Amino acid sequence: MRTDFRATLCVAVLVLGTSACDAFDRLLSVESPSRLSENNFLQPSNAALISASAVADFECALGGYIVAAGLAAGELADGSQTAARWSYDRRDVDANQDLYSSGSCVGIGVYTPLNVARHTNDQAVRLLSEWTDAQVPNRQLMIARNAAMAGYAILLLGESFCECVINVGPALTQAAAFDSAEARFTVALAAAQAANNAALINLAYAGRARARLNGGDGPGAAADAANVPQSFVYNATADANAAVRNNRIFAQNNQGRAVTIAPAYRGLQVQGAPDPRVAVSAGTPTLMPDQVNTFFVQAKYTSLTAPTPIATGIEMALIRAEVAGPGTGVGILNTLRARPGVALPPLDAAEQANYSATLASERSRELFLQGTRWWDMNRLNLAQVPAAGTAYPKGSQYGNQRCWPLPNVERLANPNF
Template sequence: MKKIQRAVSRTVVGSALVLGAAACSDQFLTVTNPNVIDAATVDPASGSATLALSAQQNFATAYGWLAMYGGWFTGEVNVSDTFPTRNEFGFRTISDLNGSLNTDVWAPISLAIASAKTVLDLDLPTPTTNINLARAATFRGFAILQMASDFCTGTLSSGAELTTTQLLDSASFWLTRGVDVGKANASADGIALSNAALVGRARAKLQKGDNAGAAADAALVPSGFEYNMRYTDDANSRTRLSNRLYQFSFDRGSISVAPWYRQNDPRVPSRAPGSGTAGPQDAVPGGFYQQAKFTGYASNIRLASKLEADYIAAEASANVATQLALIAARRSANGLAAYAGATDAASVKTELYNQRAMEFFLEGKRVADFRRSPASVVSITAAGQPYFKPGYANTGTQTCYPLPRAERDNNPNTAGK
């Protein structure tokens, strides 16, 4: 056994990397740390599978945070939490000094992006078919896509401030690599990653306004496809490894299903006040409606699916008949009466978005919907209207999150801007 001389100078990865080292010495007051690795003993290439899985887990952790904060921001759920910083998301007036913005939202998604890059920067064998590169590219792409969807601007690896369009282009670049390498790998895992990346790229193109490209990608997704982020019930690491939406429903009653979503639709199950397994962390006018979509710490959260591809294709088509056909099919599949509203283009698109809202409730997609077509998102509180809780400002005009001040202050390429 030898004494550890220095800490790892490489990018820190998540808990998927098992840290271990031992040291002994007869020197007086020598202290060793079993959780510090000698950088000289680490071969990143040989550990690329662990690094890639860690990047995937970093994304899974961030995805739960973004789904919850996006739910508050777009009115999927009411903020039954006392934190003023979380209520800022609810009434859409988020300060760039907001600590939750930086710690809960920005930092996790930035870590997911950076840790995937660690793998992609390695000189790995068979790069055109390497499953670890397929995994890292796919989750770097999805992480950048979430940043592009939820933040007004973003940065990658302490680089310059990027616009939404630039972020979407970057997401598409990495998702394309995920599509190609995963497909060429040809294993079941590789094909699943490839199809997930294909859905992500279709989403990015739709968000950018490339309807033809979005429809083309969506058409390639196989029938019945679904890719879920998996979580575990680990009592020692629930903030990292467990389902965030369940944790903040049960451990901390912070999310209450908003009134618009209480439509007896099987896609958005909830428990009425008094019938749930926990009460609200903060009083909620009208009662606390606990979400019942995610029923445990180990509940999956859907990331990509053929169902989403169908919605992307229908929206991208801008064809009323195509959209009405999907609306009819989804309402019927969920035991709902046929759509009986107006059939002009704007009304049908709104109904398509209403169905999307139910399908992908608390799956981190609603902020993108709101930014892409705000007139079609009728479930959100209009700017200037009172917040549902007394004692707070009226609802603001934000449609996306600001870059945190901490990023501006610490990133040399954004400092002072």
């Protein structure tokens, strides 16, 4: 799938600042033709803008995905009056629906924004690989960053859709999507090492660890995860100047009152103590716009400008704990609980005895509203809340979806189907 690169440039201008605005103005001042040719734009002199705009594509896609997947996974509940959104919440998305298939990242669409981010980041890597260091300063650093963003875009497609497509190709299984993501993270790792950039090295290891875990390679996942320090965080950036750059979770929950925090994530405790990892409070006014749901707000993201984690050392520790099992994993989880700012008691006997359920619970709390729970519900076969068949308060009933279907707009436009 493709995107209008001029719209992408507008996002990049916000990311790069005044100098990029000047460059963008010069690009648009070309007298003829009235629309700037893509071939004229895709030049080494524009490498920084091409790279940054592709990253911005993924950052916006990630925010929309976290909200949509949060609804599907039971982290969030929809409080809007917009019926097109309810199918996320109800777990009955139909392949003909427009919102999830072709909606924008601002409007919590998922399939098109993730595919756009995959395309633009793959394109950036291809171009940067063709150009030289003499033509493009910091070329390896850009390759590393864009390859990682492409990897994460495909990773999220694999985690959320029952099957996906790349470049109008054949349908890919989830396992094939994870393989494709892993290949991009390997490219990112080599480029990050060549650039000697520690943050991008950790990002590449973290992405590959997640892809390997998803693909069933536990030892490989743990080996990659072990390279990432617990303190590591790589964020998607945000600002308040344009909707595509807003923190989508804050915009949809705290500011827009379109979603509320689902009951399962309200008032969470650990052995009687409040859990600071899932800070949730009652909002004002009490009722949501749908006049059905109660308004609760999250405190993880405190403004439209709050960054959103793409990868963290916390997630890597959880991967190591999962692969290691209870023998070593209990100690890893206890270390996470004991860290400053959390300071929770270690696992008690009951938590240790039911280690698999405890690990799933710790993941749901540590990675709250980071876009991981929807896939965890699938791969760990976790109980859906509310259960399938329960009456949905705004009509119909909850379904049993654990992944979204490949949209029919893809099938109808793809000669492979």
